[in-house]
Amino acid sequence: MYIVPEALIADLVSREASFEAVEQVFAAMASKDAYNFPVVREAIGHEDALYGFKGGFDRVGGSLGLKAGGYWPHNLEKRGLINHQSTVFLFDPDTGKVHAMVGGNLLTALRTAAASSVSIKHLARADAKVMGMVGAGHQATFQLRAALEQRSFEKVIGWNYHPEMLPNIEKVANEAGVPFEAVDLPGMQEADVIISITSAFAPSLMADHVSPGTHLACMGTDTKGKQEVEAALLARAKVFTDEVAQSVSIGEAQHAVASGLIAQSDVVEIGAVINGTHPGRTSDDDITLFDGTGVGLQDLAVASRVVALAIERGVAIEVEF
Incomplete structure (x- = not known):
């Protein structure tokens, strides 16, 4: 051994x-x-x-x-x-x-950040320029480093429940040579890609905080009851995940499915996009959402x-x- x-x-x-x-x-x-x-x-x-x-x-x-x-x-x-x-x-x-x-x-931390960056590679618009971060804890720094390698981002915007933690991700942005700006949640409308990485049990990011064409990676919900984004946002989006069974039971999709806003059949494994058996994003106006529940x-x-x-x-x- x-x-x-x-x-x-x-x-x-x-x-x-x-x-x-x-x-x-x-x-x-x-x-x-x-x-x-x-x-x-x-x-x-x-x-x-x-x-x-x-x-x-x-x-x-x-x-x-x-x-x-x-x-x-x-x-x-x-x-x-x-x-x-x-x-x-x-x-x-x-x-x-x-x-x-x-x-x-x-x-x-590395595999979680890798999952969101895989989703950015395969689902975000090629011309994405503004990176949005909801969450600024330990894991958020790994998420941002990996994400910034996937597109030519020109700006990072961030929000956190505890604003005093925002320097954690500002430092990562500065190290990558990308300017950082703290915003209120409605300011996330500017983002082309958003990663949410919190341990919340109530949504912070709402459907009207997200613009058409945005890609979201929701990485914090991995337990019954946790929730980072409004369920109505999933109804507006094309929803992808690491594993469907986890997504609808302990992931972000649990709330949208339970409220009847989407069906389990609306959730697609991102591996199908990687394999080329699902087209993924088909329009620059699509909102794509990756529900990263974290699989063994x-x-x-x-x-x-x-x-x-x-x-x-x-x-x-x-x-x-």
């Missing part, structure tokens, strides 16, 4: 490698060569934490395993730790033996690359188990 500690992850995986792994596994899901297992995600009644398991099997990539972890909202203020904590376990699909244990915190296969795909590279470089810790 190999162990790849959290401290090694930054030197073993890049945004580019994460993007390629996630794009490939989305395509494999759409072609039924990979599938996710049912998600377990529960409030444990301690520290206000959400804890769960996400797993799956990719026949093409040979990845089998799960990610265990969740969200501890008081970690940063109480302990100086990031609020999201997770570990990935990989198994040999031929024997069932455990193959590797991989630190999952940075990996989760994303974690397994990136973790598999991490382990292979760690073994190749001789930095993986090998133990008898």
Whole structure:
């Protein structure tokens, strides 16, 4: 069994490698060569934490395993730790033996950012110039770095429940040489692409905050009850997701489906766009929305690359188990 500690992850995986792994596994899901297992995600009644398991099997990539972890909202203020904590376990699909244990915190941030940037590549207008950010926490910085690589953005605008956190994303924009402006939510009408990355249980971005032609990546809703955008916005949009079953049960689409504004059949896996079996955006006026619920296969795909590279470089810790 190999162990790849959290401290090694930054030197073993890049945004580019994460993007390629996630794009490939989305395509494999759409072609039924990979599938996710049912998600377990529960409030444990301690520290206000959400804890769960996400797993799956990719026949093409040979990845089998799960990610265990969740969200501890008081970690940063109480302990100086990031609020999201997770570990990935990989198994040999031929024997069932455990193959590797991989630190999952940075990996989760990279694979989540990769998913939204994959959606921008395949669904945003080619001439998108203004990048909008709803949310400015730890994960938002990863989201913005990855997104800025997908189009020639000329401006970043941002909003956050706590405005004092906006410098987090302003710094990323400035590092990329792109000017930043803080806006109220109606100001998001200027954006050509919007990423929402909050942990909200009530919508902030409303349908009238979004202009025709915008692409949205809703990345924060991954639990029953969470909601970042008004359900009416999904009714205006072409809705895509990582996995339909998760989208309609724990993702942003749960609210639009429950209220009858859209049907489950209106939600399309983005892998079908990647594979070319769905046209995706067909007009510059289309509003496209990616409901990024976060699937276990994303974690397994990136973790598999991490382990292979760690073994190749001789930095993986090998133990008898």
